[in-house]
Amino acid sequence: MIWDVKFDQVYVKYGGFAALDNLSFSLEGGKIYGLIGRNGAGKTTLLSLLASYIEPTSGTVLVGGEVPFENETVMEQVTFVHETDYRNETDTVKDMLEGSKRYRPHFDADYAAKLVERFGLPLHKKIGQLSKGMQSALSVTVGLANRSPVTLYDEAYQGMDAPTREIFYRELLEDQAAHPRTILFSTHFVSEMDYLFDEVLILDRGKLLLQESYDLLIHRGVSVTGSAESVDEFTRGLQVLNVQRLGGTKSAMVYGELDDGQRRAAKQLGLELGPVPLQDLFIHLTRGEEVPHEDENQHL
Numbered sequence: 001m002i003w004d005v006k007f008d009q010v011y012v013k014y015g016g017f018a019a020l021d022n023l024s025f026s027l028e029g030g031k032i033y034g035l036i037g038r039n040g041a042g043k044t045t046l047l048s049l050l051a052s053y054i055e056p057t058s059g060t061v062l063v064g065g066e067v068p069f070e071n072e073t074v075m076e077q078v079t080f081v082h083e084t085d086y087r088n089e090t091d092t093v094k095d096m097l098e099g100s101k102r103y104r105p106h107f108d109a110d111y112a113a114k115l116v117e118r119f120g121l122p123l124h125k126k127i128g129q130l131s132k133g134m135q136s137a138l139s140v141t142v143g144l145a146n147r148s149p150v151t152l153y154d155e156a157y158q159g160m161d162a163p164t165r166e167i168f169y170r171e172l173l174e175d176q177a178a179h180p181r182t183i184l185f186s187t188h189f190v191s192e193m194d195y196l197f198d199e200v201l202i203l204d205r206g207k208l209l210l211q212e213s214y215d216l217l218i219h220r221g222v223s224v225t226g227s228a229e230s231v232d233e234f235t236r237g238l239q240v241l242n243v244q245r246l247g248g249t250k251s252a253m254v255y256g257e258l259d260d261g262q263r264r265a266a267k268q269l270g271l272e273l274g275p276v277p278l279q280d281l282f283i284h285l286t287r288g289e290e291v292p293h294e295d296e297n298q299h300l
């Protein structure tokens with residue numbers, strides 16, 4: 001079962017403030033999407049629409065061709081894994097997995113048991129008594145084992161240590177290959193997770209800055225390094241996102257695909273061309289004015 005997602009001119013407004021500002025895009029089913037954006041960009045708001053937690057102020061959201069809000073058919077096919085305060089949770093790990101078995105039509109109990117073992121989760125312990133990292137491992141276990149056609153992860157892996165996150169990424173890729181679904185990851189661990197993404201969506205202050213296949217996007221960022229003079233000559237007219245200098249050497253981060261002629265010209269100028277990691281592109285594409293608003297300063 002493969003479900004697609006469609007947003008058409010979607011606004012979510014809180015008073016006069018647009019948390020999502022005229023968003024239109026489509027997600028083909030069966031792929032892994034990285035949803036990245038700075039704090040407050042609107043990532044959780046976007047995922048909450050898909051999970052039926054909220055409805056848009058205006059515009060249309062479709063999941064598998066249906067409006068998700070208060071739609072039980074859609075709700076049982078969407079899993080939203082997000083950070084949860086489990087401090088007072090008295091259910092055990094086993095209780096939670098049994099709940100998933102009852103309410104999630106594609107839940108795979110054998111796979112859940114395998115994940116419980118992989119993550120070293122104590123089946124009979126109360127969830128409120130698990131460490132933060134174990135609570136996160138339990139959340140992603142549910143996210144994986146539910147095998148929901150649409151699975152949303154909103155920073156739910158924060159408490160997990162690096163080896164545990166690595167297990168999660170490996171399981172995710174393996175299980176996605178066997179049981180493709182539509183997965184959206186909201187994450188700030190961009191450099192660690194980028195290899196998981198088929199496509200990337202960058203949100204910037206409620207707007208969609210870009211949606212691009214990961215491979216194309218990475219191809220579009222190029223670092224140009226060499227003598228300051230040659231770098232300046234080569235990058236004239238190109239979109240330069242960032243520049244670093246060290247003595248007479250300069251390195252420019254260029255955004256835009258270079259054709260063969262440009263690559264030959266770079267070589268003739270003695271310039272070195274290199275890749276730019278997604279994380280760096282993201283940082284520089286979403287760099288707004290870093291200076292606080294004047295009126296905010298006045299009251300400090």
Ligand SMILES: Nc1ncnc2c1ncn2[C@@H]1O[C@H](COP(=O)(O)OP(=O)(O)OP(=O)(O)O)[C@@H](O)[C@H]1O
Pocket residue numbers: 014019037038039040041042043044045046
């Ligand atoms: N219930 C609400 N009432 C008012 N404003 C809200 C509400 N929920 C979210 N916002 C605002 O909407 C904007 C987007 O918030 P959202 O949580 O979607 O961002 P985010 O990209 O997930 O951020 P982060 O990376 O910090 O988690 C923020 O400016 C936030 O303050």
